[in-house]
Amino acid sequence: MFSRMTIGEKWFQVFAVMFIAGLSVLFVYPFIHVLSISLSTPSEAIRPGLHLFPQEFSLEAYRKAVSSTQIWYGFRNTIFRTVVGTVLSVVVMVMAAYPLSKKYLPDRRFYTLFIVMTMFFSGGLIPSYMLIKSLGLYDSMLVYIIPSLFVTFSLLILRNFFIGIPQELEDSARMDGANDIRILFSVVLPLSAPIIATITLWSAVRYWNEWFQALIYIQDQTKIVLQIYLRRLVVENQDMELRMLMSQQPGQETVTPETVKAAVLMIITGPIIIVYPFLQKYFVKGVMIGSLKE
Amino acid sequence: MASLTRNRKLTAESRWKRYKKHKYLFILLLPALIWYSVFQYAPLYGVQLAFKDFRVLEGINGSPWVGFKHFEVMFTSTSQFWRVFRNTVVISLYHIIFGFPAAIVLALIFNEIRGKVFKRVTQSISYLPHFLSWVILAGLFGTILSPSTGIVNYILTMLGLDTIYFLGDPDYFRFTLVTTSIWKEVGWGTIIYLAALASINPNLYEAASIDGAGRWKQTLHITLPSILPVICIMFIFQISGILDAGFDQILNLYHPAVYEVADILDTYVFRVGLSQMQYSLTTAVGLFKNVIALLLVLGTDYFIKKAGQEGLF
Numbered sequence A: 001m002f003s004r005m006t007i008g009e010k011w012f013q014v015f016a017v018m019f020i021a022g023l024s025v026l027f028v029y030p031f032i033h034v035l036s037i038s039l040s041t042p043s044e045a046i047r048p049g050l051h052l053f054p055q056e057f058s059l060e061a062y063r064k065a066v067s068s069t070q071i072w073y074g075f076r077n078t079i080f081r082t083v084v085g086t087v088l089s090v091v092v093m094v095m096a097a098y099p100l101s102k103k104y105l106p107d108r109r110f111y112t113l114f115i116v117m118t119m120f121f122s123g124g125l126i127p128s129y130m131l132i133k134s135l136g137l138y139d140s141m142l143v144y145i146i147p148s149l150f151v152t153f154s155l156l157i158l159r160n161f162f163i164g165i166p167q168e169l170e171d172s173a174r175m176d177g178a179n180d181i182r183i184l185f186s187v188v189l190p191l192s193a194p195i196i197a198t199i200t201l202w203s204a205v206r207y208w209n210e211w212f213q214a215l216i217y218i219q220d221q222t223k224i225v226l227q228i229y230l231r232r233l234v235v236e237n238q239d240m241e242l243r244m245l246m247s248q249q250p251g252q253e254t255v256t257p258e259t260v261k262a263a264v265l266m267i268i269t270g271p272i273i274i275v276y277p278f279l280q281k282y283f284v285k286g287v288m289i290g291s292l293k294e
Numbered sequence B: 001m002a003s004l005t006r007n008r009k010l011t012a013e014s015r016w017k018r019y020k021k022h023k024y025l026f027i028l029l030l031p032a033l034i035w036y037s038v039f040q041y042a043p044l045y046g047v048q049l050a051f052k053d054f055r056v057l058e059g060i061n062g063s064p065w066v067g068f069k070h071f072e073v074m075f076t077s078t079s080q081f082w083r084v085f086r087n088t089v090v091i092s093l094y095h096i097i098f099g100f101p102a103a104i105v106l107a108l109i110f111n112e113i114r115g116k117v118f119k120r121v122t123q124s125i126s127y128l129p130h131f132l133s134w135v136i137l138a139g140l141f142g143t144i145l146s147p148s149t150g151i152v153n154y155i156l157t158m159l160g161l162d163t164i165y166f167l168g169d170p171d172y173f174r175f176t177l178v179t180t181s182i183w184k185e186v187g188w189g190t191i192i193y194l195a196a197l198a199s200i201n202p203n204l205y206e207a208a209s210i211d212g213a214g215r216w217k218q219t220l221h222i223t224l225p226s227i228l229p230v231i232c233i234m235f236i237f238q239i240s241g242i243l244d245a246g247f248d249q250i251l252n253l254y255h256p257a258v259y260e261v262a263d264i265l266d267t268y269v270f271r272v273g274l275s276q277m278q279y280s281l282t283t284a285v286g287l288f289k290n291v292i293a294l295l296l297v298l299g300t301d302y303f304i305k306k307a308g309q310e311g312l313f
Helices: A007-038 A060-066 A069-100 A108-119 A125-134 A142-148 A152-163 A167-175 A180-191 A193-209 A212-217 A226-234 A239-246 A257-291 B002-021 B023-051 B069-075 B081-112 B116-131 B134-144 B151-158 B170-198 B202-210 B215-240 B247-253 B256-262 B265-275 B279-306
Strands: none
Touching (some): A007 B081, A007 B134, A007 B170, A007 B215, A069 A142, A069 A152, A069 A193, A069 A226, A069 B023, A108 A152, A108 B023, A125 B023, A125 B265, A125 B279, A142 A193, A152 A257, A180 A193, A180 B023, A226 B134, A257 B116, A257 B134, B002 B023, B081 B116, B081 B170, B081 B215, B081 B256, B081 B265, B134 B170, B134 B247, B170 B215, B170 B247, B170 B256, B215 B279, B247 B265, B265 B279
8 A cells, every 4th residue: 555655645645743742742742741740749740841750759639639529529420410411311211212212103294393492592501500590409409410410412313313223123022022112122122232332431431520510509518529629629719619629738748739630630530541442443433423314 | 064973973983993903012112111201201291380480399280380490590691501501502613613523534544545454453443432431531641641649741751831720720621621531532433424324325426537638626526525425414513402512521531610601501500400409490491401402403404405415304
């Protein structure tokens, strides 16, 4: 293959590889930088320049970070909403996508439009806020789960996948007397593992990362999530949080705001970065399927 | 006339029969219908606040109608609305001019790479930032772009340039917004184009190279025309989102020193609406935004169809 290329093409190949390699460094370096700072002593952390590996190693920032009770509330609530939210969200989206994929669903066109239309308008922030308040979801853990159950884009991807499953497979099960719900679980779902994996991963990331609802709907400090905890440190620069983290007993190593922020950031980003290489093909699959038009 | 009524009766009857026959399908769909009614359609009822003066004690229904008063307040020159509107459009235009082509160009470059493993690994790396929240990235960029200890300013100083306060200087803030947003989304944005590129018939390239067309000519005459439909659809989405200039990003990166260049419609609604409790005025701003966005989708779709491409609807 390579030998068939002209000189110009070879040069272009070299340029393309170097360009992409350089870009990859730009994508990866910030994470290494912050990871390195989170593991550094204060004097090392504030040194300007490249941070690939801490010259002076210290775990004190992590020790400080996990000594806060807030971060543990954050962990508990984030894991709760990620697990429960993801499971529920995938279940209800699969339930809805299956009928929408069936030509014989009565008024199928109307229901599809009813759902797709919502991609193009919304009531806006204030009406939604008032709705959440009037439903009694304000300051309730349920506000993390219920209002974000459905994502129309994911629902359509699921539907498009189900449309592609040969009808004959279902017909034989129907002959045996299975109803639609049975068929969905025993015939369709086993064939849909890859797309379900994609939707599950997207949901999990979405529930893990969500911060805005937590910001406007949650007051109770025992109900906060990790994203809000991090936001207080890095966006709102809340001194109280930091000072509490920085307060030290005599004899302890010192930390700086930079190292503690970096440690909290790595604690929250870590789970995504760790699972990503193993599951990355599933993260992408859905877009590929969804981009093929019906 | 008589037969017509009978026909209608028949269809109503057969519809009922069809529902009965497929009742399990309908049961499966029911949670979605309820959820969409409550969380997507019910808020539309609250939109009437844009034409009312909201009073907390009387609720949405009890508040008095005031017509277009809030729109008048909004459009008068003394309000901040026009500044916010201009910021939104300018930032979005930067995204369209720089961010939109960036994904296409990157996809074309990825497509040229021959090394399979290298390609797969670098692609995966480029998708990763898409899966992180702007809260996390605010922390990340705060560190990287810091004027005192950040690596970017360290490099600038080494090159003999001045230190730039990327996140605090109104002259640079929009630049920072656009570049950080490209950093986050460009890799993920390539996927849809790569899928389109993968589905091009390889015979086309073979035929072209027999005719003596080099890679550049092939890109121009085969690759780009083949992915043009996808580009058009993505462009419709991009245009329809012109009044969404990146709420998540800006709310986590901005602060009062850069409001002048970075306060957009959504952040304005959030700040003035929720913090200052100006529900009616900000509902009006939200309504204005949503109506424009809807018109933009329909308008762009219309023009793209006129130009002979497949649209959305």
